[in-house]
Amino acid sequence: MWSTLSIALLFAVITLCQEYYSEEEETHIEEIDVSNDYIHFTWIVDKSLNKSLTSLRIVAATMKGSSSTSPVAVVIAPNVTAYKFEGLVGNTTYRISVEGFANKRSVFYTSTLISTSLAALDWLPAPTDISLTDKTSDSLEITWTTPIVASASNQAMVNQHLVSAFEFNSVTKISTQRRRFPVRFPNTRIRLEGLQPRTVYNITIQAGTDFGFGSLGWAAFATLGDGEQFILRLKSRTPNSLTVKWPLSWLSAPNVPYTIRAKTLYSIDGSDKEVSVTSYNEPGRSPEYTLRNLAAGAIFNVTMSTHSESTSGNVFGVRTYPSAQSRKVTWAVFSTLQQGEFVVEEPRLAAETDTAASIVWQKIHHQEAVFYQVRYAPNDGGKSSILEPQSEADLECPKVGCDWLCTLVFNLRQRPRDFSFDVRAKVEGIWNKWVPIARRPWNLMERVCTINPPPFFVENIGVRDFMREIDIGSADTFDKNAWKYLIVIDLRGGGDNVMSAIDLSRLNDKATSEYDRIPYYITAGLTPQQVEQRINFKIGDGKVYGGYLNYPLERDANPRWYLIPLSDTENEIMEPTLKSCGFKEDGTVQCDFTMMQLLSYIPWWIGVALASITIFLLVLICLGIISLIRKCICSCSKRRHHSIDMSVNYIHEESPRMSNSRRLSRFNNTSDSRQHNDETIPITQRVS
CATH class of the missing domain: 2.60.40.10 (Immunoglobulins)
Structure with a gap:
């Protein structure tokens, strides 16, 4: 009886445990989709509990220390089986929990941990200038330029790049990810190894911070085949063009004709375009060619073929290009930029x-x-x-x-x-x-090439009382050698001809002239075409002409004006030829400055300090040399001369003896041995 009861009790316990564990296995949460700012998930609840449920409470809470965001909780109907939390923080781990209630009593509870992906940073543009610097049959070396952000605080947060390589199948048009590497800033170079020969790879690069990545930069390149050389290189690209270059030595002669073909491997709209051009390299020009009218965001297989020079069998030495035996071919894969990616460089x-x-x-x-x-x-x-x-x-x-x-x-x-x-x-x-435009002032080695900004608020722009219309044609100063024409306003009165009083070397815009207390200034710069067309011009309209702001005049002012042609001579007077220094390829410094010109840029107080330090060091060196010379002279003198010093020592004895005595002592001092030999000769004097 007891055994039967024990078996029944054990069976009941096993049944309860199976129900418990089956409930635990059936009631769980599954991910549907996760992004940087949302989590979409579903849950499965034991069917036996669905009948008693009256509400569900869903909570998304961040893990302790990962974020300061408070938990998000919602109460929904019991028949809902999926939910999407939006507006979450990127790169953050959330505990997603679902709790079922029957009236106010909790029936079940389940939870799981789900992490959002890194945030998509709208303010961080894509890297630019993605270039292929080297390639082999199993590797690609890629370089790029980190995007510039207008905000200095945001720029300081950029600390990495994410580089991905996708193998492209030209038949199925499908890309498969093969490599993915984070590259820490400031490194902007990576070598992708372990790739397949003669294979096209889509390379994507994103700049990123600790909590997200920016826009995607993209380019396509291909590895070489076994035994092939890296000949055809990409110089630049736009959405509609590719500029390729090659070593001049690859052609048998500079003027040998060549043929370049670009065949579409992939395009966004599915078009299949092929471009073929035959040309030759002009003497003195770089070996390069630009393929135009290409599709934007497309991948092209670019091939270049030419004929080797051959003079065999030609008694006159005339170049011939016989056909198939001397044909040379090289190839590469490049991609155009996507539409809308004509990037303004170096703003x-x-x-x-x-x-x-x-x-x-x-x-x-x-x-x-x-x-x-x-x-x-x-x-x-x-x-x-x-x-x-x-x-x-x-x-x-x-x-x-x-x-x-x-x-x-x-x-x-x-x-x-x-x-x-x-x-x-x-x-x-x-x-x-x-x-974005970054703040980057000119440095000392750059030529200042900007419009001088006004240091004050410019009033009365567009007001007729502060403008004056002039006739450009009345100046009659057309010069065929002029690069530009300057309209100069002279605020001095009197005299019909004051041209000789205008110093071209001091001509500048109004703000600079007022600061230097010069009574004339440049208000506009016109092209020779504008002067030839005799355009209507209004002094003081507040617009920019040729890099000069046309400041409004004083009310009802009628100043004297001049149209000055700016040729090579006048420009050299206004802006002497810029001298510069720079590093050569071998690491040496090459300067266009003379020594005196270079020294003239050093502030006077730095020059005085350097001169004082130099003089002090020279004095110390001279004193050291003098001391060394004296020491050497004394040492030589002691070696050459041997001296003997004689001294007499009188000893007077004040004793009550009846006789006094004197002793003569002689000391021999030898400089070489530095030993003293004392000899004492007694002299006795008796006193009677």
């Missing part, structure tokens, strides 16, 4: 005052006209202001021969440091993405 806020900012950037080289636009927004999140689009002709710098494009943002209600600035380009009718 910088190079000069600023309390009310104005002077901005420069490098121009985009394109066969069609390019327009640029600048915007600025308060750092506290206010509404942004967008300037009117400007062409390259409207963005000239004040210096002749300057390679930059210049613009001026003035009459700001706050300091420029309270704003963030961006610039973008319009190419082929399409506006590209905004690029």
Whole structure:
């Protein structure tokens, strides 16, 4: 009987345990989708509990120490089986819990840990200038440029890059991830090894911080085949062009014709385009060619073929290019930028005052006209202001021969440091993405090439009483050798001809001239075409012409003005040829300065300090040399001469003896042995 009861009791315990564990196995949480700011999940509850449920309580709580965000809790209906928490923090671990209630009594509870991915940082643009510096049959060496962020605090947080390599199948058009490496800042170079020969790889690079990554930069390259050489290289790329280059020695002669073909391997719209061009390298030019009218965001297989030079069997020595036996072929894989990625390069806020900012950037080289636009927004999140689009002709710098494009943002209600600035380009009718403008003043080794910002708020812009319309054609100073024409305002009165009183070397904009107390200044710079067209010009309209701000005049003022042609001679007077120093490839320094010119840039107090230190060191060296010479002379003198010193020692004895005595002592001092030999000769004198 007891055994039967024990068996029944054991069976009941086993049944309860099975029900308990089966409930634990069935009631659980599963992930559906996880991103940097949301978690989408579902849960499975034992069917026996569903009938008694009246509500569900779902909680998303951060782990202790991972975030200061308070837990998020919601109460939902019992028939709901999935939920999505949004607005979460990236790269954070959350405990997701689901608790079922029957009225106010807890029926079940289950939880799990789910981590959000790294955050997507909207303010962090993609790396640029993704380039292939070297490749073999099993490796690719990639370099890139870290994106520039307008905010210095955000820029300081960028501390890594994430590099991924995807193997591209040209048949299925599918990419498979093969490599993924984090690269710590400031390193911007990586060598991907262990790759397959003659294989195309999509390379993606993201700049990142400790809590997220920015936009994605992309390029496509291919490894070499066994025994192949790295010949065809990518110099630059745009959404619609690829510029390739090669070693000059690869061609048998500089003027040998070659053929370049670009065949589409992949394109966003699925188009299959092939471009074939035959050309030759012009004497004195770099061996390169630009393939144009390509699809944006596409991968191309670029091949280059030529014929080797052959003179065999030619008694006259004339070059011949016989066909198939001397044919040379090389190939590579490159990708165009995606549409909208004509990036404005090196934008910088190079000069600023309390009310104005002077901005420069490098121009985009394109066969069609390019327009640029600048915007600025308060750092506290206010509404942004967008300037009117400007062409390259409207963005000239004040210096002749300057390679930059210049613009001026003035009459700001706050300091420029309270704003963030961006610039973008319009190419082929399409506006590209905004690029942040970093604050980077000119250094001592750079040529200052900016519009001088006004140090004050410019009043009366656009008011007719502060403008004066002039006739450019009445100046009659057209010069065929002129690079630019300067409109100079002379605030001095009297005299019909005061041209001789204008010092070209001191000509500058109004703000600088007022600071230097010069009564004349440049108000505008015009091109020779504008002067030939005799355009209508208004002095004081508050616009920028040729890199000079056309400041408003005094009310109803009628100053004297001159149109001065700026040729090579006048430009050399206004801006003497810039001298510079720099490092050569072998590490040595090469300077265009003479020694006197270089010393003239050193402040006087530094020169005085260096001269004093030099004199002090010279005096110490001289004293040391003199002391050393004296020591040597004394040593030699002692070695050459042997002296004997004689001395007589009189000993007077005051004793009551009846006789006094004297002793003569002689000391022989030998400098070599430094020993003393004493001889005493007694002399006795008796006193009677």
